[in-house]
Amino acid sequence: MRTAQFTRLSCDVLCIGGSGAAVSAAFMAAQKGMSVALVSKGKAGRSGNAMMVGGGFGVDGYSARNILGEAQADEHYTPQVLFEKVVKASFFLSDQALAEQFVTQAPLMTKQFLEWSKAAGQDFSFVKSGLYAVSGSSVGKTIQQGIKSITGCKVYDDVMVLELLTDGGRVAGAVGLDLYTGSYLIFEAKCVVLATGGYQPHTLKNTISEMSGDGMAMALRAGARLADMEFLLYIPTAVQPSYLRGSILPYLFTIPVFMPLPFKVIDSTGKTLDIPAPFDDVAGSNKLKKLIYSYFWSTGSTCDTMNGNLFFDYSMHTDEQINQAFDFFTEHYSRWHKKGFYNGIDLAGVRELILRERRLEFALGNEYSNGGVVINERMQTDLEGLFAAGETTSGLFGALRAGDGLTEMLAHGYRAGLEAAAFAAGAARPKNLSAQAEKIVAELESVFERPVGETRVPMLTARLCSLADSGLNVVRDEQKIRCALDGVREIRRELGQVGIASKSRRYNLDYLGWLELRNLSVLTEAALLAADQRRESRGSHIRADYPGVDNHNYLCRLTAKLENGRLIQGRILPRAGRLPLPDQDYNSVADYLADIL
């Protein structure tokens, strides 16, 4: 048997993640004099979901004017207004202490973020009340600038963290796999910040490919609770031609300030899917519109809307109208992208396609996971020494995200860094954690000893995604949820038997896939359990068999915890703050939305 190679590393605060939340936390902890290590599954600053942003991010107008110095910001859009927007959109599942933290502390880190963007020569233009228009690459370069500005931060790129390590009941490190060499890194720290992003179990990906929820799964295995896993956010996403697949261009095409081309939506049976009043008047840039689209296009169609079957119909327009709209869109995005391109996509090809076919197929693709590790407003998890930040957490946005993911990343990263620094200042160095790490690795590496059968890792992954498409569909029902649950449990069993095609430890895709599926499958099971238990509709959890919003029985967050290898469910009542909790029920998600509009 091959001997695994280990390297031991030490720091005060270990930040796990390569995007804005981890970098913000590392920056704040280093500002407080801590030695910091940042470990990223991809290349830090060039990985993570922040890089996939399409439109922009923002804070309230009052803070934009008074903290960020934006003279044209609308002061009437106060932190209180943003707070209420977030809590109401969450269907009142938002932890209001977290929502307060979000509105008050996000501007502080945003100020720093804007300084990084200027130093990196990136163009973040302030477009209206508190919103900055950005591109994924400009955000990526800004995060890279942030990394450069952290004094003495050690960065470990292309290392997938596999498991948290503990010392006397306190989280005090982690063990990771260097994907290039196949050797292992043991990080020993006074405390850990988990900022590994969300999870994405579906076949169609518009997120970055690493959304296997590694941090959530590690925290779960270490004893922390997850919550809100049933709430996944969906947006129009391209499905074909293959080179366009996964692009969020269809979503951007729905926003008139980017793409001034009205559209009709039809499904593959030819049925027109209208958005009724008053929802049709909601601005395309309003975050509630994402749920409005998902709700009406999915409940209105008999087709599976998660993998296609929806079309923007542009047949009412002349060539000239289409060309004018495309000229406008192309010009808007040429600020950040090569002229004529959106990211790496040649817009001329998309224009030709629409001019030729007068329609564009799309699906409702999963963009963001509201669920994740349970935290409080100090970013503390259930586990001593473990803090969490960004999309890997839950609690801020509840059943529907109305604030920006990037803003969450900054607000959480800011607080997590400060709290981790304060914790580390009073904590001792852990003892040598090598034996613990070596035991974990020995168990994982036993996968190489198994014979390779007919079932291969990518087949299991495809099966899991297909089960998630069915059980965690935009519109769900008990039978499909339970069927998917059985299938996911079977996959988790098969993960214990499947072999790895190559024995090489160098950049082994089967091993990487197996490690990711180990995480993603347990999270998908947790999500399906919650989706089954929540016998109502709320936010992006829409049940065909329970269409009403049942505040009397389900105004609570559903949690999952691992005990002896089994997922145990629990409940958390949302913490009320400035807004009292509602006691009124609604006949549908649409009725609730109409009430808060």
Added chain:
Amino acid sequence: MNVQVTRWDPETDSRPHMQLYQLPLPADGTHTVMDVLDYIYEKFDGTLSYYRHSVCNQGICGRCAVRVNGKVRLACTCRVWEESLELGPKNENVVKDLVVR
């Protein structure tokens, strides 16, 4: 479509060799080089290594560059129009197959 891929595990192989895969994908520009590599890995050969972790698949992260018929291209945005494709690592610092430092 005929795809020749440079294979090399510097830990065990003395030198690189080419491996041919025949794919039933049309060379009409609808697929990208990343689609081709995914197809080979998922359907034919689980031992193939190409940059696939934390990829954006949209030409943002810029990490999936490979040599396509002699020219360095991003696998995720490079559309395939040729029946014959030769894929190699973009430089000589090979980790394995198409993955480089």
